Amino acid sequence: MLQINFIRQNIDLVKERLSVKNFGDLSLVDKVVDLDEKVRKLKAESETLQAQMNAASKEIGMLMGKGDKDAAEKKKQEVAQEKISIQQLSEQLAAAEKTLHDEIVKLPNLPHISVPKGKTPEENVVVREGGKKPTLPATAVPHWDLIKKYDLVDFETGAKITGSGFPLYKGKGAKLQRALIQYFLDYNTAAGYTEYLPPLMVNEATAYGTGQLPDKEGQMYHVTEDGFYLIPTAEVPVTNIYRDEIVKETDLPIKMTAYTPCFRREAGSFGKDVRGLNRVHQFDKVEIIQLVNPDNNSYDVLENMVNHVEKLLNFLELPYRILKLCGGDMGFTSALTYDFEVYSAAQERWLEVSSVSNFENFQTNRMKIRFKDATGKTQLLHSLNGSSLALPRIVACLLENNQTESSIELPKVLHTYFGSSKI
RNA sequence: GGAGACUUGUCCGAGUGGUUGAAGGAGCACGCCUGGAAAGUGUGUAUACGGGAAACUGUAUCAAGGGUUCGAAUCCCUUAGUCUCCGCCA
The missing domain is CATH 3.30.930.10 (Bira Bifunctional Protein; Domain 2)
Incomplete structure (x- = not known):
């Protein structure tokens, strides 16, 4: 499997090398880069939400510890809302990651610079x-x-x-x-x-x-x-x-x-x-x-x-x-x-x-x-x-x-x- | 194939719902101590991905996957593996 970071930073080189291997579908490279961008964006969003939620959960824990049940209950209600959007987001993220992976494994290894061109x-x-x-x-x-x-x-x-x-x-x-x-x-x-x-x-x-x-x-x-x-x-x-x-x-x-x-x-x-x-x-x-x-x-x-x-x-x-x-x-x-x-x-x-x-x-x-x-x-x-x-x-x-x-x-x-x- | 016990960091080993990425020890690294070493002592010691010039920081990971919950190493389910006993067998 090619490394996504390498592909992202060397799009043209990757395409040029793949063509030596007669790899048919060079647009797959662009597709993979796009998918990667999507994944990273979703991940950032999802992790931000997750961080908020973790912090809130900690707070609840502390409130419970102090015995302030009412405040804890109130906080719980708030968090319950967020939970739904986190779930949706993480489902989207998982789907996007799977798609990216399914596509990136279709890319063959890049041939070394000394590999002769040829088909047969x-x-x-x-x-x-x-x-x-x-x-x-x-x-x-x-x-x-x-x-x-x-x-x-x-x-x-x-x-x-x-x-x-x-x-x-x-x-x-x-x-x-x-x-x-x-x-x-x-x-x-x-x-x-x-x-x-x-x-x-x-x-x-x-x-x-x-x-x-x-x-x-x-x-x-x-x-x-x-x-x-x-x-x-x-x-x-x-x-x-x-x-x-x-x-x-x-x-x-x-x-x-x-x-x-x-x-x-x-x-x-x-x-x-x-x-x-x-x-x-x-x-x-x-x-x-x-x-x-x-x-x-x-x-x-x-x-x-x-x-x-x-x-x-x-x-x-x-x-x-x-x-x-x-x-x-x-x-x-x-x-x-x-x-x-x-x-x-x-x-x-x-x-x-x-x-x-x-x-x-x-x-x-x-x-x-x-x-x-x-x-x-x-x-x-x-x-x-x-x-x-x-x-x-x-x-x-x-x-x-x-x-x-x-x-x-x-x-x-x-x-x-x-x-x-x-x- | 049947019954049971177990699976935590490099290793050993605590930990049965709340600031636990995880006590304690060993190992390892660096420093102090020493003429040098051992002993002693101090500090550090996982991985991946993301943000940041950096310091640092966010998320995930306690066999794997799923579930319950505001919150799971801890509760439930499934799978895999290890060990013990029985069966079978080279």
Whole structure:
């Protein structure tokens, strides 16, 4: 959520930045400013009346204390009149505040100054590429065939148990998941991230905090009986750990990592993109999250996280590229996003495996995650997060890119974790 | 799932309708004391929003929401959470 004070003081800048994100309705900015003015006016009126009433009530209390019942009764009558107008005014105020809030949450985060203009994914900018695309044997096949050949994932039985898009990992396929999760977590904790294992279902307030509600409601599985949502990413429960908290400046930065399954309805998606492990309803992911002091440049932290994920891909010996997303392709809450894609050699296409973003204070404003600075002032933190990494597409690439006639050769870092150098 | 107890500031803990944003203590910060420290001692120590150049000031907040009342931390209702016992269960 953007800060209303900031909008009020930077109307033109806000509009200009929103246009980079191709935000359609710039008049919403004016609307929000008008609503804010209305709220403030009503608030001033209402509080003045309230102050009068509080003073009168105190007087009555004092009169009662002195035993002057008649005077107290008289005062009561007077106050009773005022009470009605206070009620009316506070109803108006509450309605105005709700309207303001409903409108302001529709405004997406402002993109960072360096975000390229653009509407479609084609306009994302390739920052750099790394790794080497392999030369595959003539007999090379996509991962969904390799999965069958080595009996790693049973999609059909997964569909029988739950539905399509719920893979059942099996044997070495299951073990590879475990090995990757373990490796990613070890790699992250070695870099100073604290490991968490959060609840996989969250309540409404939590889903709202990271911005999944209200606009991405359809993306999440909803347990209506209890009002819970299955998490679409560890970002949701983990960032909310600090919701409504004021932390000490000396505790910063807060670095957290978590492995969780992720659940996504992906309503309406189908076709060749969703074959095999390319897009599923349940998948495993390890996430990294940082809450940092906004006075230190949080974009340095973003670069740092990008380098962290990039090194991981180097260790996995996968060919990758890093994209800086254009305004139109960025998420609602993000100020700057880098996507990581790995090259799936048999499918001959790039697959997104990580998305690293700086949200500045957009999420923390919603969640009221703050710290006390040196002067004793409370300030919002900046939040950042990224995947390190999402497993299914990594697995797809590991399988495809490392296939030989009779085996799949795993990168060295996984040998100990997997207990073997090949499948 | 059933029965009961409870939920106050950073923490502990008073407080059953009236100058209570909230006693007291601990912690923390600053000062005094000290050669230095401990002890002692003094002062200060929530958040949000609004007004004001500032000093300061108004409103709200005692789990959350609603109600009764001129007035609620205190009374009533609803919800959530914690604990204890029973049931069930990995």
